[in-house]
Amino acid sequence: MALFEKNWYTVPWKLVPNKIVRYPGGREIDRFRGIYPGADDGRPEAWVGSDTRTVNAAEKGDPNDGCAEVILPDGSKRYLFEAVEANPEAALGAAHIARNGAHVGVLVKLLDAEKQLGLQTHPTRPYAKEWFNSDYGKEESWYVIGKREDSPETPYVYMGFKEGVTREMFEEAYDRGDIRAMEDCCHKIPVEVGDAFFIQAGLPHAIGCGCFVAEVQEPSDITVGAHKLSHGTPEEQAFHKERLLGCYIYNGADFEENLRRYRIEPKTLRAGDWGEESVVIGKSQTPYFSFTRLAAKAPVELQRTGTPQIVLVLSGSGALRCGETAMDIQKADELFIPYGAGAITLEPKEETVLLLCNPAGADYGETE
Structure with missing residues (x-):
């Protein structure tokens, strides 16, 4: 604890903005942060409040690639995982540690796709344990916060198998190397700002x-x-194919049923003269994480969840007041709220919108 004072865990911390090398994109992250004209520099993702490392961190030569840095109350910068490790109970809470270990337990990203990303899926937790030796699967969710006006095509997502698609049909296209046919097995959905989607494992x-x-x-x-695989022995290719095709879950639906399953309508959690907070992704979708959208035009106290929280300021400006401490915030700020922080009030200068992101076990007042 020599580098970390106990009282530091009683207030929110600002995070250091990052951008992660991945695929084409990155300009919209810059513009969101007020950097113009911005650059498509091959760094299209920001990992917010992350103690998760990228799968290819070693190849990049940075063993902590993907991990976020935090600005501590004395102005110093350290990796968030270092601050957590220094005092896990103050950072995360004993109940959270019992559920998730001494880890944040949720990953938040900004993601800017200049070009379409490859068709993919992610494993359930049992499948991840069996095939990837991982305790975590990868259920995820998207909240659309912007669209490129100069995109060559109306922004869209592929999501969900069409009705009647079988593993055999998908496998035939895979064997031919016909990615377009594999995409044609899925629904193509135009998106609008404010759309929310839940991406179930598989x-x-x-x-x-x-x-x-x-x-x-x-x-x-x-x-x-x-x-x-771009290269590999017949045995490696066979293993890759079995693991890949077995990860997808073949439960297709027609277009409307597919939207009903995976495009999520936020539910009002609370409202008043100050504004409104809605559950975007919650217990109805997954037990593994949740997040709410809070839009406030007057002071309102944040609902504490019994867990740490990651906060993304989508728009507006103001301050977060915690006891005698007031932290100025503005659009694109990223914050980590330790478990040990006291009551926090948002004091907006104008209508201010926050995404409040929670790991498993958070109690934010939603009923089933």
């Missing part, structure tokens, strides 16, 4: 060109694509 999906989303998910970087 669901085929791809984010289309021009989409800028906030992604809340299990803290895992396991992705199962829809293509063969």
Whole structure:
């Protein structure tokens, strides 16, 4: 604890903005942060409040690639995982540690797709344990916060198998290396700002060109694509094929039923003269994480959840008041709220919108 004072865990912490090298994109993250004209620099993801490492961190030469840094109350910067490790109970709470270990337990991203991402899926927790030796699967969710106006196509997502698609049909296209045919097995859905989607483990999906989303998910970087290995022995190719095709869940539906399953309508959690807070993804979708959208035009106390929280400021400005401490906030700020923080009041200067993201076990007042 020499580097970390106990009272530091009683107030929110600002996070250091990052961008992660992945695939084409990144401009909309810059613009969201007020950087113009912004750059498509191959860093299309920001990992917010993350203590999760990218799957290829070692290849990049950075063993902590993907991990967020935090600005501590004395102005110093450390990795968030270091601050957690220094005092896990103050950072996370004993109940959270019992459920999730001494880890944040949720991963929040900003994701900007200049071009369509590859068709993919993610494993359930049992499948992840069997095939990837991981305690986490990768259920995830998207909240659309922007669209590229100069995108060559109306922004869209692929999501869910069409009715009647079988593993055999999908496998035939895989064997031919026909990615377009595999995509044609799935529904293509135009998106609008404010749309929310839940991506169940095993669901085929791809984010289309021009989409800028906030992604809340299990803290895992396991992705199962829809293509063969670029090289490998016959045995390696066979193992890859079995693991890949077995990860997808073949429970297709017609277009309307598919939307009913996976496009989520937020539910009002509380409202008043100050504004409204809605559950975007909650217990009705997954036990592994949740997040709410709070829009306030007057002071309102944040609902504490019994867990740490990751906060993303989508718009507006103001302050977060915690006891005698007031922290100025503005659009694109990223924050981590330790378990040990006291009551926090949002004092907006204008209508201010927050995403409040929770790990498993959070109690934010939602009923089933």
